[in-house]
Amino acid sequence: MNALLQLHHQVGTYLILAAFLLATGIFGLIRRRTLIGMLIAGELIFAAAALNCMALNRFAAPNPAVGQIFVLFILGLAAAEVAIALSIILAVYRNYRSIHSTELSELKG
Amino acid sequence: MNVLAVAPAFPFADYLIAGIFLFFVAATVAGALIAACAKRIIRGVSGLALCSIGIAGLYYYLNSPFLALMQILIYVGAVCVVIVFGVMLSEPDEPLSAREQRKPYPVFGLLLAAVVTAAIFAGVSRVGLDTAWPKAAAADAAWKVEALGESLLSTYSLAFELISLVLLVAILGALAIARGGRDKE
Known part of the structure; x- marks a missing residue:
């Protein structure tokens, strides 16, 4: 019971959670058949990286501002990535009438 | 600013x-599972929102209320x-194509993905x-939002400016691709 009470003071909890987020993101990236589903899985991977940075920043870094600014940078990059990826998805949909990854195979030999 | 260290003399604090920590952990895990495994894509988006709220709570426990706010603002709000707009403008939920239904071992791919994922985890x-x-x-003083803002505008001002430039270029690129696009002859 005491260990459960101290769970949020341990770096291992956050690192395992980040590993779990990374794993689910990669699972979704493999299993999803549409581009939007893969984009959502990619967002999970971004979140995993940010959580990892933040956990090590809290427990192992001497200057806490660095990690927070880095995570802010990751959040901004994720937002930019979503904007670009969705516009590409819309362009693909307009041309192919589908965003299924199996049907976008024009370059396949 | 260790927000949690100054817990008042509240019973069972x-x-x-x-x-509350376990609640946020559960929200993160459940949201991630829904986002990766839900059949309909709109449920996956909702799972991503739930997962983001959980992660925002974890940021609060990691001493950074500022990032918790930013996480909710950017992920859930933007x-x-x-992504919901993208779901509306394209049709991600279509019935399986005939070629996919003829796959000989549908379970094999799932198993392979699960093994790879478990190994990574x-x-x-x-x-x-x-x-x-x-x-x-x-030191607790270094966690204050004031310290963060000061270093954002002095030591790390280049990162601050770069991220705004990246966002500007991303918005322009998104507009250029999504509006005109390239015509398929």
């Missing part, structure tokens, strides 16, 4: 703090809404647990 969490991270608890 420790249990309350641990319970990213998820934009086990490896990464083992590295995280086995490494002896140096203990360097920063």
